[in-house]
Amino acid sequence: MNDASTSPPRGRILVVDDQLNMRATVALLLRSKGYFVLEAATGEAALATLASTEVDLLLTDLKMEPMDGLTLLKKALEMAPRLQVIVMTAFGSIESAVEAVRQGAFDYFTKPFKDRELHYRVERALTQARLQSTVDMLIGELNERHGLSALVGHSPAMRELTSRLMRVAQSDASVLVQGESGTGKELVARAVHAHSRRKNKPFVPVDCAALSETLLESALFGHAEGAFTGAGPARRGLVEEADGGTLFIDEVTETTPAFQSKLLRTLQDGEVRRVGESTPVKVDVRIVAATHRNLEREVREKRFRQDLYYRLNVVMLRVPPLRERLEDVPALAEHFLERANAHRPKPKRLSSAAVEHLMGYSFPGNVRELENMVERAAALSQGEDLLPEDFLLSPSEPPQPPSRSQHRTRTDE
CATH class of the missing domain: 3.40.50.300 (P-loop containing nucleotide triphosphate hydrolases)
Structure with a gap:
């Protein structure tokens, strides 16, 4: 079994506190749980670290000089809006901690604290960071797809x-x-x-x-x-x-x-x-x-x-409608075939004869019909090359010699 020193880090945490003893204690506890921990003694040093290093969680004290924790919170979130932040505070400054949450901090806890509480709150924040990363990735995929x-x-x-x-x-x-x-x-x-x-x-x-x-x-x-x-x-x-x-x-x-x-x-x-x-x-x-x-x-x-x-x-x-832009049929057919090939051990290919065959069709079902044609041909064809006979065209719409001009008439519906 791998110990904490050889396992991949569970998260990258920046601990900020102008009191050396407290900062070192928090960092030691987190490292013992397998986290990768960076330290900073001031808000300015913390911002410099954030500018050069990817961090999942900022754990900062509120009462610091010359830059306090609220100011650091604001500047850190301006630099990295997805950054998770937990603030540490003494009993007498709970109101400031609540204000920090209002301004974007994920959580806060009071000092002194128990090791178990520290670990619980840090793990919650890192879970949120991982969820946010997943959401951002899915949004990116959706934006690319759509x-x-x-x-x-x-x-x-x-x-x-x-x-x-x-x-x-x-x-x-x-x-x-x-x-x-x-x-x-x-x-x-x-x-x-x-x-x-x-x-x-x-x-x-x-x-x-x-x-x-x-x-x-x-x-x-x-x-x-x-x-x-x-x-x-x-x-x-x-x-x-x-x-x-x-x-x-x-x-x-x-x-x-x-x-x-x-x-x-x-x-x-x-x-x-x-x-x-x-x-x-x-x-x-x-x-x-x-x-x-x-x-x-x-x-x-x-x-x-x-x-x-x-x-x-x-x-x-x-x-x-697709009949008004038949020049797009080859690119569309290749696009749909690439998607159909995604889970095939041997990808299929479009033959030039098949492309010419498709471009002579008026596609009453438009792009959706072409997509279905390509998926069906990829599923049922016996060879690696898709041929004209692999594409079943509607009997009511027989293929015609490709002629873009005949398809430029705009219909009412």
Whole structure:
């Protein structure tokens, strides 16, 4: 069995105290538990260490000269916002310790202390640091997956879309995403969120077509206990869950005028009322809505509220159907094949004949259909090279000789 001297360190801790005996005692106790410990006698020395060394936890005394612990806390968190901080204090300065927690410290404990208490509080802080590191990693992966890199394609239509997306993402303006089914409207919505100032807050999607009006209202706005037949305990709605972040309302045209009225009130007032309650709750939510329908026509034909349309359609992003950007098919097919190859011992390859075969197809199911085609071909093909016969095209849409000009006509829906 490895002892503490040979095991990997359990965390990197910086101990700061202007009293040598206390600093040395704390450092010794922590090293005996397997932590990697650095020491600093002043706040200035601690900041210099933080500037040059990665640290998981700052353990600092409050009463120090010339820089006290509160000042060190503020400057340390400015340098490293994710840093966990525990403050040590004497019994007479509990109020200052509580103030330190208000300003961002993870915890505090009083001196003198027991070894077990020190270890318990340090381990809690390091657990929080590890959780935060995991969350940051997952956010990074989500941003990479749902950011602009996920919008595969270099056609003029996609370049125009991504350029417009990047401009609108920097604001808090409501966005309306229009496009046929299967074009990737949710991917566009996620990319808007991933490149906005709200990217570290929730992205909450809701599909209006999948829920009845009552369930949709409850899902979005929440409800009080017993607010309607079948209602369980009181719960928050998705609007509240998205507070600070982005709410993606998919297929917004599949809603009733009554629901549209309630949604409009929420957007105008910046507050939500749970079903069965009268007290409003303030929310800060950015709205991205999507539909596969022609929303202007829905308004003209009185199926969608005009005032809600103007509230949602501050900026419109149109996602082009795949038939309007056939030059993106090779890159998209390679992208989907790379994903399908991720768990294969022998990766499959796209033949040039297969690419030409695909580019002669009009893709009524758009990008989603191409993705399914590639996954199916990779799963069922016998050889390493994917050939035209490995791709089953819809009988109603036979392949045609590739011709980009014939696919440039814009459809109404």
